[in-house]
Amino acid sequence: MCDKECAFMIVVKSHGEFRQQTRKTILESLEVNNLEVHTSCREGFCGACRTKLNKGSVKYITEPLAYFEDDEILPCCCVATSDIEIELS
Numbered sequence: 365m366c367d368k369e370c371a372f373m374i375v376v377k378s379h380g381e382f383r384q385q386t387r388k389t390i391l392e393s394l395e396v397n398n399l400e401v402h403t404s405c406r407e408g409f410c411g412a413c414r415t416k417l418n419k420g421s422v423k424y425i426t427e428p429l430a431y432f433e434d435d436e437i438l439p440c441c442c443v444a445t446s447d448i449e450i451e452l453s
């Protein structure tokens with residue numbers, strides 16, 4: 365069951381949970397909820413925003429060029445495609 369916009373839940377370990385903002389990246393959704401992530405380029409180039417993804421899946425809205433591990437995401441350029449759990453460093 366989802367709300368009228370069917371936004372996925374973003375669970376931030378040790379920081380709570382909220383729904384992804386419509387038409388916003390995961391980074392923007394975090395910022396709307398006053399959660400800080402290290403950023404620089406905000407376009408998938410630098411890797412500064414690398415964040416651990418514990419559960420769920422994401423889709424990149426721009427092709428990320430920065431290196432990141434299989435269990436990490438670049439929240440500046442992706443959206444959730446399921447409920448997700450992430451860990452801020």
Ligand code: FES
Binds near residue numbers: 406408409411440
């Ligand atoms: S802020 Fe540069 S890759 Fe996300």
